[in-house]
Amino acid sequence: MIKTEQLTRNYGNYRGIFDLTMEIPPGKIFGFIGPNGAGKTTTIKLLCGLYRPTAGQAFINGIPVDRRHRREIKRAIGYMPDHMGSYDQMSVWEYLDFFCAAYRVPKRQRKARVDEVLDLTAAAYMLDYQVDSLSQGMGKRVALAKTLLHDPPVLILDEPASGLDPRARIEMRETIMRLRALGKTILLSSHILPELSSVCDLVGIVEKGRLRAFGTVRDMLARMREHIVLRVRVAEGGDADRAADCCRGQPHVKEALVAGDEVCINYVGPRTDIPGLNRYLVEQGVPVASFMEDEGDLEDAFLHVTREVDATEGTPPKSPAS
Numbered sequence: 001m002i003k004t005e006q007l008t009r010n011y012g013n014y015r016g017i018f019d020l021t022m023e024i025p026p027g028k029i030f031g032f033i034g035p036n037g038a039g040k041t042t043t044i045k046l047l048c049g050l051y052r053p054t055a056g057q058a059f060i061n062g063i064p065v066d067r068r069h070r071r072e073i074k075r076a077i078g079y080m081p082d083h084m085g086s087y088d089q090m091s092v093w094e095y096l097d098f099f100c101a102a103y104r105v106p107k108r109q110r111k112a113r114v115d116e117v118l119d120l121t122a123a124a125y126m127l128d129y130q131v132d133s134l135s136q137g138m139g140k141r142v143a144l145a146k147t148l149l150h151d152p153p154v155l156i157l158d159e160p161a162s163g164l165d166p167r168a169r170i171e172m173r174e175t176i177m178r179l180r181a182l183g184k185t186i187l188l189s190s191h192i193l194p195e196l197s198s199v200c201d202l203v204g205i206v207e208k209g210r211l212r213a214f215g216t217v218r219d220m221l222a223r224m225r226e227h228i229v230l231r232v233r234v235a236e237g238g239d240a241d242r243a244a245d246c247c248r249g250q251p252h253v254k255e256a257l258v259a260g261d262e263v264c265i266n267y268v269g270p271r272t273d274i275p276g277l278n279r280y281l282v283e284q285g286v287p288v289a290s291f292m293e294d295e296g297d298l299e300d301a302f303l304h305v306t307r308e309v310d311a312t313e314g315t316p317p318k319s320p321a322s
């Protein structure tokens with residue numbers, strides 16, 4: 001439904017997006033995740049036809065995103081930019097009615113259409129509010145309602161949860177689930193991994209303009225499980241630095257980092273050897289208060305993926321605490 005082939009938009013060194021090839025099947029929610037400046041907005045604007053690629057191509061529902069197909073692309077996509085433009089002195093109703101007109105929704109259908117999209121985004125009560133008086137969370141919901149006016153099959157949402165408080169984020173998540181149930185294919189970007197990752201069927205991790213990993217949430221977690229993270233908490237009076245020193249040099253210990261009274265061990269080896277490491281620490285006189293394997297979540301997977309990249313680029317790995 002959303003497809004890119006070696007999509008590239010260059011702004012000079014290390015900026016923009018490079019050689020992006022990916023495919024998102026119909027009806028899926030794809031989380032496009034990466035730190036600020038990674039190239040998410042650039043990609044989104046390329047997908048919507050707002051930027052022209054330096055190289056490569058994008059397709060929406062099989063339609064090439066180019067000047068010739070501008071109208072079809074606009075019809076196929078509901079795009080929510082990361083910042084809502086300001087519309088002084090306009091009510092939510094006027095705002096949405098205005099965009100209905102822009103999308104050529106016939107006049108007599110507009111009221112019903114506006115009601116419908118406000119229902120979908122749980123924003124019906126905002127109908128008479130002034131657009132410029134809305135909170136961040138309310139504004140995002142109205143902006144999302146706007147993307148639905150022409151009932152597009154594809155929604156492209158740039159940072160739909162950024163700046164939202166936890167409650168508004170949950171509401172946004174529920175809204176996105178409702179839209180998936182309607183069969184929409186949704187791309188959403190986020191610079192904060194856990195923000196919406198729980199709703200995503202697929203995630204792509206982008207950094208410095210390159211797609212570093214792409215797959216199901218389950219794939220990402222499996223990838224992370226190849227590395228085991230062990231956490232050793234040292235009892236009061238113990239010395240975490242010394243505990244870390246003891247770990248280093250032991251079989252399968254890739255690194256041991258200290259964070260407060262804890263040692264975080266990056267372990268690559270068989271699980272059956274883990275108790276041996278625990279025993280060794282105790283034998284060395286380390287007062288081990290707890291010794292646990294990290295359950296791990298997507299955030300850890302993200303750190304692992306980006307750390308692998310750092311290592312291949314020759315820059316020192318970041319500590320998990322950073």
Ligand SMILES: Nc1ncnc2c1ncn2[C@@H]1O[C@H](COP(=O)(O)OP(=O)(O)O)[C@@H](O)[C@H]1O
Pocket residue numbers: 011014015016034035036037038039040041042043
């Ligand atoms: N119009 C532009 N001109 C020059 N550089 C840009 C432009 N837009 C974005 N960039 C640069 O491209 C990189 C990616 O930006 P962007 O796609 O906005 O990242 P993200 O949305 O992931 O935060 C950043 O380094 C940014 O400074």
Ligand SMILES: [Mg+2]
Pocket residue numbers: 037040041042082158
């Ligand atoms: Mg952005």
